[in-house]
Amino acid sequence: MRKQTINLITLSIAGLLSASAFAADYKLKIQSSDPSGDLNFKVQQQWAERVESMSNGRIDIDLLPVGSVVKHTETLGAIKMGIIDGHITATGYFSGKDPAFGLIGNMVGAWSDTTQLLQYMNYGGGNELMTELYAPYGVKFVGASTTGVESFVSKVPLNGVDDLKGLKLRAPEGLVQQVFAAAGATPVNLPGSEVFTGLSKGVIDAADYTVFSTNQSAGMNDIATHPVQPGFHSLPLIDVSVSQKKWDKMPEDLQTILTMSVRDLSYDITTKLKMADNEAVAKANQNPNITIHNWSDVERKKFREIAKTQWKVFAERSPNAEKVYNSVTTFLEENSLL
Known part of the structure; x- marks a missing residue:
């Protein structure tokens, strides 16, 4: 009996130690x-x-x-x-x-x-x-x-900044909308969950959404057959x-x-x-209805010049925003990225 009691006590202590060892702090x-x-x-x-x-x-x-x-x-x-x-x-x-x-x-x-x-x-x-x-x-x-640098979903061909003019596009509020508006587009407030429907029904012509692979798997490129990849904006x-x-x-x-x-x-x-x-691009290229547009360095630079003017405007909205603007632009300049 005594031996059995000792064994039970030993097992109980071992169990407690085991539980303690695996309990998250x-x-x-x-x-x-x-x-x-x-x-x-x-x-x-x-x-x-x-x-x-x-x-x-x-x-x-x-x-x-x-x-x-x-x-x-x-x-x-x-x-x-x-x-x-x-x-x-x-x-x-x-x-x-x-x-x-x-x-x-x-x-x-x-x-x-x-x-x-x-x-x-x-x-x-x-x-x-x-x-x-x-x-x-x-x-x-x-x-x-x-x-990753986000792709751009579009129902119409986009080969450069001029093609953004008058484009009805979904973009999140704030700086993204501000930059696209400065480029001549017409930003539309639309939740991400409604982008597919908005494209299907013609509420929007294009969308700032997410990376190419996600767009492809969600069927975005099947209804908006002129994606821009690699992305140029976000x-x-x-x-x-x-x-x-x-x-x-x-x-x-x-x-x-x-x-x-x-x-x-x-x-x-x-x-x-x-x-x-990369896998999604290869798959999209096999679809004759999808045309992937890759902006030239010249067009990317044009878009960036427009964006730079809006960075400065946006930075004026708060002291902290100005800190961000100064910090990022200093880094870009010092590393020859601006």
């Missing part, structure tokens, strides 16, 4: 701005699993698709209020809180490749600026990612951020794991999306 409920079926979200799920593995189970990330808890435009406030613990999202969604978020979130026409934006963020002062911008909201900016900043309170409670080694894991995430997303885009 820090649980993070993080909402993405991507739907669960997107490649972006799948890559983010792999990132969450890696963080758990790298931290030996001490960090447990519950990654939720867009709209699971709050709207995609409300995650910044939701983190501050403790409704969620973090987000992976397009920074530009918060331009309503400060135009600076719209400017750094998508400085239309500034970046021609994902490496340029990530170099600015990681080595050109972007990360430090985002840390400063998020501080008043009780949010810790962990790191930067992006997707490269959104995607930020990974968490509650400052949660961050401050973490030991330094876990903070380092999270920080470095985001750099790994950014490489994964940009690389896999580029591969997916």
